[in-house]
Amino acid sequence: MAAPDIIPIQLGLTAGNGLTLWAPRWVEDGEEWEAFLGHGDDLYVFPTAAHLAAFIRTSTEHDLIDHPEWDTASRLLVDELVPDDDHRFDIVSVPDLVAETPDIWTLAELSDTVSILRSLAEVCDLAPVEEVLDSADGFSVLSVGESAFTGRAGEKLWNGIGAAVVENWDKVVDALDGVVTTPEVDAAALGTAEEEAKATGTVLEESDDLIEELEEGERDPELAFWDEIGIDCVEITVDGRTGTTLRCYLDDQPVFLAVDNRIQIWSNDEDLENYLADATVDHSLASLEVWAEIREAIAGGDAVVVAGPENTYALDGIADGLETGPGGVERKQLSLAVELLTDAAKARKDEESIEALTTATPLASLIGAIVKPSKDRLPPAPPFTAEVDTWKVLVDRFTGSLDWNGRS
Template sequence: MSSRAIIPVKLSLTEGDFYTLWAPNWKEHGAEWQAFLGDDAGLFLFTSPAKMLAFLNSGKKHDLRSHPKWSAFESLPADMIVPEKKDVYDIVGAPALLAGRPSYENVSALGRIFHIARSLGEVTAADDAVLFFASHSMLGNVHRGADHYAGEHGMGEWSAVGRTVLDKWQKVVESLDAQVRVIDVDDKETAEAQSLIDAARIAAAEARAKAELAAKEAEEQADPYDSSVWGAAGIDPVKITIQGKSLYTLRTYVEGRPVFLGRYGEIFTFPTPRQLARWLVENDEHDLANLATWEQVMTQANAGELELIVHPDNEYSYQGLAADIEKGPEAVDTAQMSRGYELFADAADWAADDSLNSYLLANPRMQDFLSYMLGSTESAGYVPSAPFTDHANAWKDLEEMLVKRFSRF
């Protein structure tokens, strides 16, 4: 889901399309909360973004004022009240998605609809919606994505979800329909709000045009990578070729320490740049999401314009290294080895574990060999001698330690 704390959304229910604000789960004072724009009497819905903005500008009371990020949301440009494409939820049309195959688009859209419908049900106490999700655990697999339905039993499970929705979704929709409370706003105030939205959109378009012109001029004078979103954000795509496969991930440095696209020591890796970019649009549970510059990357990702550019400095190849080590020091490309070891160290440093140091302490001959090959002053007086099979096997162990950190391989 979106990394924003408060999200404008468009909901399609039986009576039509409505707009409101959604605050997905957040933690406060040790407790988890979720909310929609409303008050003790229920949910506030509006027939247009302008009416919603006019209501918010009126200063009338609502529950989201107590949200820890409300002040930050209020300070955003007026056009931020308009839902993005991925924040449009056709709740009443969910069964149509299940009539098709479990494609990336169908599964992704259904997962988002399930997410917000469940949240709506819990916040508004819509009993049939709450019971529907609580009673059918297989619905939770939809958030796993299209890959979950690609296996031998995938179509069978997708069909089972379809039968469940076909049988009971009408009650879910009706229970949510009962919570509809459309808030009307004065036409004059609505028109003023629409003018603010239009002005913000014009300003945003002008700002984008100005930025594009500046970027074009900079591109003519600098490394194209420096003028890309990656160079601007200071977050780098990384390509790793190891054990005959190539994988892609992201990495940056914060105060000199590495931070990877991942969580809890697991580096999220993808076989193609396209799959990585698509994954980013639907997921924000990773260590990079908290960076101040992450929104720059997500702006392009959400617009479908994100291109994964790997700078040569961020390409790591382990191909042939173990075989060269076994032949002897003269056969080893020390630059390739140095870069490979850099990635070992970065991964261990980010994961905050002592696995790499522990391994080398337990294998002092390999530690001496690496010091000698990488030009460390600690290798003074040490000269490696044949056979080098143990060193080659130790290097393979280090590669395997790195591979085990990958989410996909």
């Protein structure tokens, strides 16, 4: 089998739409290969075709460098690096997709997405992705089309896919997020590529979050302790108050710093540090193996409470924005807010709130239209009174679970 062309693809991830390159299976020296643009354990994803072009034109250290067609791929023009419709895979929107009727278009999109996910899982060694895709029989017959999902047996297969996605799709997204990185690109090469994009009239689908990561530069060194220990400092603004707490994930389930299932949040970081350093306090994280290390680091001044941008949540103002529909709320703010409310609902086992945010409800549809807009789907129509009312209820449930400064 001759080596196929290297193909630009778009992946819809937590941070937005990102571009990378995919080398479908080929045989060389009697061995079968498949690869993506990356290096070591990292999958390289870029916010625009210009960033991708700048990288492949200047970098000599990545996993596609020895591909038989790399010389051709590295000379692609910016407009040739914009994926076609058949190579755009919206990973984070799969829960919305499986909530629809299994018609020819839905099945084709899901089949393509699952296919690229299986390739990513194999190449990047993502066992959680393989486990989820092997957990429901329906995933393996998507390519058959509508005939596999008709009648009682077909309905059972489709419902099985839906159940697997609702329960475990976070594992798929988290596994991918864990290997995705956006390397720096040569500034001069980027400038040239951006001028080329303007000259050719290339429409670039940019990811604001990925661009922001490039602009932010190095990560705050004070976050290194928490990154290594595996616990997040979480900053929350709600009802006009801003406070900080902690959260981690155990077996993919969120666990907050809590007492009697009530999240302990502090408006003063120093007060929170004193609370964390107190060996007499019993809370939901105190039994972790690493807790003694955390307590000692805080008490000794070797670690401080600090939240990264990915763990900074602002709930205020979202309800007003939702009243105007898509365009009324900043996408990143809403995406983070949904993450926080969902995590908190999972932690307190609030299934009603989880379903309101993750299944085919009017509110979830409105959120999807804002967080992951698609030109192929009609945006929800106003009025959005019911959706806003539901959102306010979810926020009220969350705020009702907070103990501020050690007091309910």
